Amino acid sequence: MKEILLNPQLWSATLAMATPLALPALGGTFSERSGVVNIAMEGIMLIAAFFAVLFAHLTGSAWLGLLGAVIVGMIVAVIFAWAAVTLTADQVILGMAINIFASGFTAYLLNTIFGFSGTPTDTPMLPNINIPIIKNIPFVGQILSGNSIIVYLMIILIFASDYFLFHTNLGLRIRAVGENPEAAETAGINVIKLRYLGVALSGLFSAIGGAYLSIGLLNSFSTDMSSGRGYIALAAMIFGKWTPFGSFGAALLFGFATALSMQLQNSALSKNIIMMLPYILTVLALVGVGGKSVSPAADGVPYTPKK
Amino acid sequence: MKKLRAVLSLMLAFVLTLSLLSGCSSATKQQQSSQSNNTTQNAKNKDFKVGLVTDVGGINDHSFNQLAYQGIEKAKSELGVTVNFIQSKQQTDYVTNLTQFAQQKYNLVIAVGFLMKDAVEQVSKEFPDTKFLIIDSDITDRPNVASATFKTEQCGYLVGVMAGLMEKEKNSKLNDQNVVGVVGGMQIPPVDSYIAGFQQGVKAVNPDTKVLVSYTGNFNDPASGKQMALTQISQGADIVFHVAGQTGDGVINAAKEKNVYAIGVDADQNYMAPDTVMTSALKKVDVATFETIKNALNNNFKSGLVYFDLANDGVGYAKPIKDVPQSIVDKVNEYANKIKDGTIKVSDQVQK
Numbered sequence: 001m002k003e004i005l006l007n008p009q010l011w012s013a014t015l016a017m018a019t020p021l022a023l024p025a026l027g028g029t030f031s032e033r034s035g036v037v038n039i040a041m042e043g044i045m046l047i048a049a050f051f052a053v054l055f056a057h058l059t060g061s062a063w064l065g066l067l068g069a070v071i072v073g074m075i076v077a078v079i080f081a082w083a084a085v086t087l088t089a090d091q092v093i094l095g096m097a098i099n100i101f102a103s104g105f106t107a108y109l110l111n112t113i114f115g116f117s118g119t120p121t122d123t124p125m126l127p128n129i130n131i132p133i134i135k136n137i138p139f140v141g142q143i144l145s146g147n148s149i150i151v152y153l154m155i156i157l158i159f160a161s162d163y164f165l166f167h168t169n170l171g172l173r174i175r176a177v178g179e180n181p182e183a184a185e186t187a188g189i190n191v192i193k194l195r196y197l198g199v200a201l202s203g204l205f206s207a208i209g210g211a212y213l214s215i216g217l218l219n220s221f222s223t224d225m226s227s228g229r230g231y232i233a234l235a236a237m238i239f240g241k242w243t244p245f246g247s248f249g250a251a252l253l254f255g256f257a258t259a260l261s262m263q264l265q266n267s268a269l270s271k272n273i274i275m276m277l278p279y280i281l282t283v284l285a286l287v288g289v290g291g292k293s294v295s296p297a298a299d300g301v302p303y304t305p306k307k
Numbered sequence: 308m309k310k311l312r313a314v315l316s317l318m319l320a321f322v323l324t325l326s327l328l329s330g331c332s333s334a335t336k337q338q339q340s341s342q343s344n345n346t347t348q349n350a351k352n353k354d355f356k357v358g359l360v361t362d363v364g365g366i367n368d369h370s371f372n373q374l375a376y377q378g379i380e381k382a383k384s385e386l387g388v389t390v391n392f393i394q395s396k397q398q399t400d401y402v403t404n405l406t407q408f409a410q411q412k413y414n415l416v417i418a419v420g421f422l423m424k425d426a427v428e429q430v431s432k433e434f435p436d437t438k439f440l441i442i443d444s445d446i447t448d449r450p451n452v453a454s455a456t457f458k459t460e461q462c463g464y465l466v467g468v469m470a471g472l473m474e475k476e477k478n479s480k481l482n483d484q485n486v487v488g489v490v491g492g493m494q495i496p497p498v499d500s501y502i503a504g505f506q507q508g509v510k511a512v513n514p515d516t517k518v519l520v521s522y523t524g525n526f527n528d529p530a531s532g533k534q535m536a537l538t539q540i541s542q543g544a545d546i547v548f549h550v551a552g553q554t555g556d557g558v559i560n561a562a563k564e565k566n567v568y569a570i571g572v573d574a575d576q577n578y579m580a581p582d583t584v585m586t587s588a589l590k591k592v593d594v595a596t597f598e599t600i601k602n603a604l605n606n607n608f609k610s611g612l613v614y615f616d617l618a619n620d621g622v623g624y625a626k627p628i629k630d631v632p633q634s635i636v637d638k639v640n641e642y643a644n645k646i647k648d649g650t651i652k653v654s655d656q657v658q659k
Contacts, residue, residue, distance in 0.1 A: 009541030013534045020530065103396060110367060116376060118367045118556075121579055217530050218560050222553040223365045224396075227528040258531070262538040265521035271494065275524050 004263045008142035013262060015147055016217065018248075018255030019154050020045070020209045020226075024233035025240065025247035026154075026161055027205030032242055033165065034198025035178035035191075037300035039095035040080055041206040042230025043102030048073040048210030050106040053119050053221040062124040062215050069211040070204055076102075077203020078196065085195045088302035099230070107223045118220060125219040126150060126211075150212040157205065161244040174198055178296035181303040191303050206230065232282070239285055241293050250285070257281040352387040355415075355604050358408030359392035359596075360401065362420035364526050364552045366394055370573040371552075371592045375419045375442060378596030385597075386604060401426035409434035415603045417596055418442070421497045427452060438608050440599045442592055443497040447611045455595040458616035459497065460504035460655040461646050462588040463548075465617075465624050466570050467508020468642050469586060470546045472635045473568070474509075474516050480567050480630070481545050488519040488539035490558045492526040492551035500655040501550045501572065501588060507653055511642070519544055520657065523554050532557030540565045546585070548572070559584060568630075575625035587625040594621060618647045 004010060024041040031038035048069040056065025080098060083089045114120070126149050135145035165171040174194050176184040181191045209229070214221045232254060233247075240246025257278035264274045359379050361372040372394075379390040391413075393404045401423045408416045409430055414437070418427045421443040431439045431452045439452045446452045470487050489505055491498045502520055509516050519539045523531045532554035536547050540561065547562050548570040549555035555572060556579070562569035563583040571577065571587030595615055602608055615621020627636060645651045 007541055009538050013538060016534055017531070107365060107394065107396075114367070116367045116373060118369055213530050217533055218557055220529070220556055220560075222367070222527060222529055222556060223394075224363075224527050225529060225553070227525060227531075259534065259538075262521065262535050265535075265538075266519045266542070271522060275522065 004260075006139070007263065008139055010259050010263050011143040012147065013259035014252065014255045015143070015151055016255070017258045018251040019148075019151050019216075020213050020229050021233045021236050021254055022158065022248045022251035023150075023154055023209030023212065024202075024206040024230050025236040025251055026157060026244055027202035027209075028234055028237040029161070029240075029242050029244060029247055030165070030174070030198045030205070031202035032198075032237070032299050033178045033296055034174045034195045035181060035296060035298040035301065035303065036081070036084055036195050036199050037091045037095070038077075038080070038199060038202050039092060039231070039234060040076070040098035041202065041209075041233055042226055042228065043095075043099035044073050044076050044203055044206040045210035045213070045230050046099075046102045046106055046224065046226040047076055048207035049214035049225055050109060050221050052211035052215045053123055053219070054109075054113065056215050056219075057120055057123045060124060062126045065124070065215050066126065066208070066211045070207045073207025073210065074200050074203040077199050077206075080203075081196045081199035084199070084302070085192055088304060091300055091302075103224055106221070110221060110223060118222065121220070123215065123219040126216045148212065148216040150208060150216040153208070154212075157208075158244050158248045165244065175296070178298055181298050181301075185305060191305060195303070209233075235282060235286060238293050238295075242296065253285060254278060254282060352604065353389055355386075355388045356411075356413040357382060357388055357390045357415045357417065357600055358411075358413040359390070359417045360404040360408065360419065360423070361392065361394045362422060362526075363395050363397060366392065368526075368553050369556065369576055369579065371442065371590060372419050374574055374590070374592035375417060375596050378593035379417070379600065381593065381597050382600040386601060388600060388604060398422060402429060405430040405439075406433070409437045412437075414438060415440065415600060415608075417599075419592070420444075421495055438603055440596065442595065445612060450610050453599060453608065453610050453613055455592075455599065455613050455615060457497075457590045457592075457595075457622055458500075458614065458653075458655075459588065459590050459622055460500040460507075460653040461617045462590065462622040462624055463501040463504025463550075464508035464511075464646065464651075464653045465504075465639050465643055466548060466586055466588045467505035467510075468512050469508075469624070469627065469631065469635060469639050470505070470548065470570065471509040471511065471513035471516055472638060473546060473585070473631065474513055476632070476635075478630065482543065484543035484545070485513070485515055486517045486519060486539075486543035487546045488521070488536070488542075488544035488548070490532060490535050490539065490547060490549045490551050490555065491520065491522040492554050493524060494522050496655070498522075498550045499657045501548075503655050503657045504653050505548055505588075506658050508642070511651075512638070517543070523551060526552035526554055528554050529557030529560070533561045536561035536569075537565065540567055546570065548588070571625070577625060577628065582628070582630075584628070585631055586627040589623045589625055591615065591621050591623070617643055 051072040052065040052069035055068030056062045084091045131145040135141045177194045236250035239250040261277040383390045418441045424444045427441045444454045536558040545567040549558035559569045563580045568585045573590045575587045577584045
């Protein structure tokens with residue numbers, strides 16, 4: 001056991017597997033804090049993962065790939081917001097529609113644009129970052145240094161989001177809109193505009209998460225490669241009580257469970273039990289350890305401005 | 308308010324229809340182009356319709372779905388038959404997709420993959436006049452179903468022999484820990500037969516080598532494949548064999564990043580990382596689909612189990628890269644001959 005815990009790969013795999021959960025969980029936090037239930041993170045991630053590869057391949061730059069992915073992700077999110085906020089549609093059904101659409105749409109584009117042998121093998125990848133000095137510290141250096149740039153970006157975004165949501169006026173207003181839109185409007189806040197902002201931010205963060213899967217960890221796209229991470233991110237967000245640090249902590253826990261199950265595959269334990277480990281931990285975390293999670297009061301309730 | 312809801316429900320219906328269409332629109336295009344290309348071909352062959360239903364990995368999995376597709380493409384160009392395909396998005400699509408082809412009076416419907424066994428059993432009963440081919444399964448009690456079974460433990464054995472011998476070599480990609488790894492997708496027989504062969508092959512030439520075996524539990528998550536391979540590499544593995552479909556893309560990526568060797572599966576995957584993928588264990592699904600189409604076209608369709616092994620060139624290994632010395636290749640061929648003449652029997656059961 002000691003040998004496993006002292007293997008730096010356990011901890012870097014934890015970070016690597018937590019990142020594509022923490023980013024959409026953070027996105028979901030913004031959306032739901034503003035009062036819009038967004039289960040479309042899965043679909044937005046998948047679409048962004050595809051466009052990241054497409055733009056990276058066309059421009060020869062992984063950075064432009066990331067930018068393209070973010071723009072496309074936000075466009076999808078704004079379309080979602082238009083239907084959910086302006087047209088007051090059922091948000092869960094809308095989210096499902098986007099997820100189903102994303103799966104078929106990206107498979108179709110993959111076949112029509114790149115043909116049947118998949119995305120080109122020379123697609124550029126986002127760089128891994130080696131931090132000077134820290135990288136030379138044994139053990140700690142191997143974990144903290146040499147990760148994909150998105151991992152560091154994710155950590156910065158977590159801190160920035162916490163500050164934004166809980167220490168700025170705009171953050172307070174977003175939260176007010178999600179708790180009591182009538183009162184917020186009475187105070188002169190534009191509910192519709194802020195809900196658009198919340199959903200657009202969820203598109204932004206989910207898109208970065210999607211781009212991480214396709215051009216951060218790898219340099220290729222394959223069908224349905226988000227493989228349910230958008231949904232696990234929802235669980236991480238709820239477990240994290242709709243806060244950036246909470247979401248991050250929950251994502252780290254799920255990432256750790258996955259990394260641990262990978263390490264334990266060649267131990268004496270049965271493989272079937274080991275492969276269940278991340279899911280058992282998720283269920284335990286959600287029912288017991290987390291305590292009571294209270295969602296924003298107006299979460300999922302469409303709002304029609306008073307005339 | 309009511310009007311908005313009406314607009315919205317229309318829009319939802321549109322989005323859903325579009326996403327369904329996107330699953331099969333490329334297939335329709337395929338069919339049209341095949342019809343226009345083959346106007347000069349024999350009319351009887353053109354009337355022979357072959358439908359391919361892929362597994363969830365999809366046609367661009369660099370692996371067995373893609374090989375099956377290459378098989379029907381070859382049949383289209385060489386035999387002039389009409390071909391079409393549908394990609395399954397999830398396991399619940401199998402029956403629907405198979406039925407769709409059968410209802411349209413396709414002569415031969417090909418189901419790619421072990422996971423489709425139940426679906427083929429069900430649909431083949433409802434459409435006794437349609438012929439079915441299932442890859443990687445063992446349906447024997449239907450007069451209209453052929454099951455192509457690949458002795459992949461044999462090619463797994465050969466790449467295992469190669470890996471075991473490479474562990475005795477010295478170069479910049481190899482360490483001295485004498486550990487190799489296998490990353491499997493789901494723990495199902497067609498995956499395990501490869502792994503079992505690999506274990507026996509390694510042990511045959513290098514009994515001290517430790518063989519790590521891990522499963523990711525999926526075939527379409529390259530991110531987890533990469534982390535699984537990195538984990539094995541951190542445990543000392545310097546040759547990683549993947550039997551994991553698209554998940555394996557991540558395994559090859561990890562091997563490239565950490566400067567160790569990878570071994571591809573099903574198709575020759577060297578093009579994915581030319582210096583990294585030292586060889587691939589081949590399962591010639593393209594040969595199986597083409598041969599079955601040809602036989603069915605000539606009224607020679609055989610139901611029940613059809614074996615593909617080293618002896619009839621149904622499995623094999625891809626040409627190794629130049630890092631693998633000729634002496635090792637010779638040794639591997641020696642073992643191949645021993646398997647062909649029955650001196651060595653390879654088991655398909657994974658050792659715990």
